[in-house]
Amino acid sequence: MKICGPKLSLCGLIISVWGIIQLTLMGLFFYIHSVALIEDLPLEEKYDNIDDFYSAANAAYNQNAYNCWIAACIYVLTLLLSAQQFYANSRVTAN
Template sequence: MPLCSPSLSLCGIIISIWGIIQLVLMGFFYKIHSLALSEDLPGLDEGFTNVNEFYAKANSGYSQNAFNCWIAACLYVITLFFSAHQFYLNSRNSISM
């Protein structure tokens, strides 16, 4: 039994594919410590006593953000499977009618 209309399930497929591509790339760039993403690191606005403390906090932030991006990409994969299943059910129901 389809829960979504054909257009909604197709929209879900397209958005899921885009989300997977974007989040996997962002996770990769966080993993290689891209300087362009340094503004989004948590906890770098506090005062540091030495440079090693700053680097440790920055490395931790990069790793955590990369992990978060990859988790979100996995959630988009689940959404993609659900949307594709709904699209399949809708196309199967329109053929049988």
């Protein structure tokens, strides 16, 4: 069953592959607590002590890592749909 054309399905394939690569790497960097990504964490402006800051930062890093990996899984679903559409469009034009 065709939902989209050959150009849109190819575009979906390319964007999905890039999204999977990017979000998987970002999830990995959040998981290893990369300091370069600290600005992307939802942290408060001020903490009472350093232990509260560290626990909030660790929780935020882990949550962002999981969010990136969930989004990468959604891109895998988009990749599968785009690949199926690309295959369906190539079969129609071959006949």
